[in-house]
Amino acid sequence: MSVMERLDQDLKQAMKDKATVKLSVIRMVKAAIKNEEITKGSQLSEDDVLTILGRELKQRRDSLHEFEKAGREDLAGKTREEMEILTSYLPAQLSEDEIRQIVRETISQVGATTKKEMGKVMGAIIPKVKGKADGTLVQKIVSEELPS
Incomplete structure (x- = not known):
């Protein structure tokens, strides 16, 4: 199953489960993918989708660092949860x-x-x-x- 298929499937499940954070993250990722497809003018490859997921994860990592530095544990907790969701779509990380x-x-x-x-x-x-x-x-x- 491709990453896009998993995203579509998980989007439907998140709606049924009323998992607001997961739903929000998946929608954000799908929007980023759609924007990239529009810019490129064609369907994205699996590698392109993984690149977008990596970019989204990096943005969260940077935000998390800033939230922790500012002592905003409420925002840091939400960002950690978003990072967990994004990581589940990426291949296993190398040690x-x-x-x-x-x-x-x-x-x-x-x-x-x-x-x-x-x-x-x-x-x-x-x-x-x-x-x-x-x-x-x-x-x-x-x-x-x-x-x-």
Whole structure:
């Protein structure tokens, strides 16, 4: 079952269950997907949908950080719940060790020797971990693995 089919199915179920937060998140995601389809002028691929889900999750993560910093636990709790819902549609996330292994393999494939070549390494890694790892974590690991 594709992500879009799951979203449609879960939308109907959330309406029946009167799960307001889940309903709100799914509608927001579907609207973002529809906007992207309109912009692109065609149907989105599964990868494109996962990219949108990742973007939505990143926005929530950033908001959560700001809410916690401001001491707004009420908003932070709602954001955590939204993040949980979004995460359920994304593929299983890679562990830090798995990411580190992919980074090492990619560095040797690309032949990077210094941090100046970080862009080249990131360009090769991102397609491999798209939707399965947080870009910030990948960037941190690449930075650690490349010699100065």
